[in-house]
Amino acid sequence: MQTGQDAERDGGGERQDRLIAHSLTLFFAIFLAIAAVIGGLGAIFYQSEVKRYLENTAEQERYRIELLRYLVHGTFDDVIGDLFVLAGQNELEWLLVDGDTQHLRSAIADEYLAFSTLKGVYDQLRFLDLEGRERVRVNYNDGAPAVVRNADLQDKHHRYYFTASLALRRGQVYVSPFDLNIEHGGLERPLKPMIRLGTPVFDAVGNKRGVVLINYLGEHLLDRLATAGAAMSGELALLNADGYWMLSPREDDTWGFMIPERAARRFDNDYPREWALLRAHEQGQVHTDNGLFTFAELHPLEPGRRLGVGHLARTAPGTERYVWYLVSQVPAAVIEHYTGGLLTRLLMLGAGVLLVIAVGSWYLALGIIRRRLYESQLVTLAHYDRLTGLPNRTLFFDRLERLHESAMRYGRRYGLLYLDLDGFKQVNDTFGHHAGDRLLEQVAVLLRQGVRRADTVARLGGDEFAILLSEVGDADTAHQFGNKLITLIGDAEQLHSQGVRVGASAGIAIYPDHASSPELLVRRADQAMYAAKKRGKNKCVVCRRLVLS
Incomplete structure (x- = not known):
């Protein structure tokens, strides 16, 4: 037989399990609700930050592309300005007036040499006569400028840049x-x-006498663009009108129109969609799967554009337009690196916040459930028998009133069975109160098993129990039910110990057959129970009119 301490210990463990289970349920409800809010706010913040990053990056790229346009135009203005300085050189004007003498050619060469040394960006400075023969030439020689000897001067009359320059007007x-x-x-x-840049020169009376040519080292322009572009988020490229790279983050991409093995290295082959947009607009920006592209057309020598020195430009014969494209590409990988890093930081921060919230949510849920269980325990103590867990006298009479009201409203019959244990006092006297308590617990279990779900089994006190029969057909049916319970108790071996047998006497009263009110029904059932005890115990007696009289 289980001791009272064991039962109390089992009950305590059950309550603890119930506390943990209910706390977990509430914890998940609280935690998931807060996590959903934080997750939603985090998603909004993430989207906002990504949008801000893209907008800022786009604005910076547009601004820097515009600066690079000014850089290219400024470079061309400087070079063309230098060209006109050389074309207006005093020594050259004297040569055109006084005739081609070695003395004047030497003076021109000395000026060219000093100019080449000072500027450091011109591979060749030349003056050619009307027949295309070089009269003066200075080579830069990778930083060691030198005047070319007369014997090494060449005939360039067949070169396109000479014929194109000679055909120009003043x-x-x-x-x-x-x-x-x-x-x-x-x-x-x-x-x-x-x-290569050229312009014709004229003598004092306006006769064309030759051309001045400059070979500009384009690497200086590319280096200036690359240096300025290093501050950009994107990768800078300079394209010609056919989409070939002249400047690229990947050196092997460049000059495909002159290097056969690189012929396929064209912007439009790698980025056909972006190239179509680039060709359709003078400047703009587009965000595709390949990244953020910012682009602008460059017209270093736009027809009709006045240069800083007040002269006009003209392109090579056969070329419809002299156009380059400045393109900045912020690769998708760079954007994904930022957005991925931002997402990682947010997730780490969110994980830390959620961990704190989880701890707080757990203690909050635990506190709430403890309070609810405490309130539930108070209700249980007020309405249930602490030993057997059955409804006590207070709850029993409350349910009796409700059942009576329902029966009156719908014209139904219900019954009340009073049951008192036979031999309980002997168990208490022989084996002690602990054995008696255990016996009452076992009887409570048997009674709950023996009734219907709609019926109520209550302990009114001591060894006295009451059962509300929610619906009763007639007195005989109620009598059979009472005998079943008595037999159930009498046959239960766990209730008998060391020669002491426990039985039960029961009395039944039925509404409205035997009483018209709950109070009178209770008295009739109690009277019938005592009649059963007088008849020899271990019996069930139904209240009859004879008893009522």
Whole structure:
């Protein structure tokens, strides 16, 4: 037989399990609600930060592309300005007036040499006569400028840049395509990007007498662009009108129109959608799967555009327009790196916050459930028997009143069975109160098992129990039910110990057959129970009119 301490210990463990289970349920409800709010706010913040990052990056790229446009135009203005300085050189004017003498050519060469040394950006400075023969030439020689000997001067009458420059009017400028320098029929190595500029020169009476040519080292322009572009978030590229790279983050991409093995390296091959948009707009910005592209057309020599020195520009014959494209690409990987890093930081921060919230939510849930269980325990203590867990006298009479009201409203019959244990006092006297308490607990279990779900089993005190029968057909049916319970108790071996047998006497009263009020029904059932005890105990007696009289 289980002791009272064991039962109390089991009850305590059950209450603790119930506390934990209910606390977990409430914890998840609180935690998930707060986590959902924090997750929603985090998602809004993340989207806002990504939008802000893209907007700021786009604005910075647009601003820097515009600065680079000014840089290119400024470079061309400087070079063309230098060209006109050389074309207006005093020594050259004297040569055109006084005739071609060695003395004047030497003076011009000395000026060219000093100019080349000072500027450091011109591969060649030349004066050619009307027949295309070089009369003066200074080579830069990678930082060691030198005047070319007369014997080494060449005939350039067949070269396109000479014929194009000679065909211009006074004050006009020819600019060659931006390409690589060719020496002795092949590309000069290392590669030398070059732009050739020329303008005709005239004598005092307006006769055209030749051209002045400058070979601008394009690497200086590319270096200036690359240096300025280093501060950009994107990768800077300079494209020609056909989409070939002249400046690229990847050196192997450049000059595909002059290097056969790089012929396929074109912007439009890698980014066809972006190239179509670029060609359709003079400037703009587009965000695609490949990243954020910011672009602008460059017209270094836009027809009709006045230069800083007040002269007009003209492109090479056969070229419809002299146009380059400045493109900044912020690769998708860079954007994803930022957004991924932002997301990682937010997740780490969110995890820390949620951990704190989880701890707080747990203690909050635990406190709430403890308070609820405490309130529930108070209700239980007020309405249930602490030993058996059955409804006590207070709750029993409350349910009796409700059942009576329902029966009156709907014209139903209900019954009340009073049951008192036979032999309980002997168990208490022989084995002690602990054994008696255990017996009452076992009887309570048997009674609950023996009734219907709609019926109420209550302990009124001591060894006295009451059962509300929610619906009763007639007195015989109620009598059979009472006998079943008595038999159930009498046959239960766990209730009998060491020669002491426990039985039960029961009395039944039925509404409205035996009483018209709950109070009178209780008295009739109690009277019937005592009648059963007088008849020899271990019996069930139904209240009859004879008893009522």
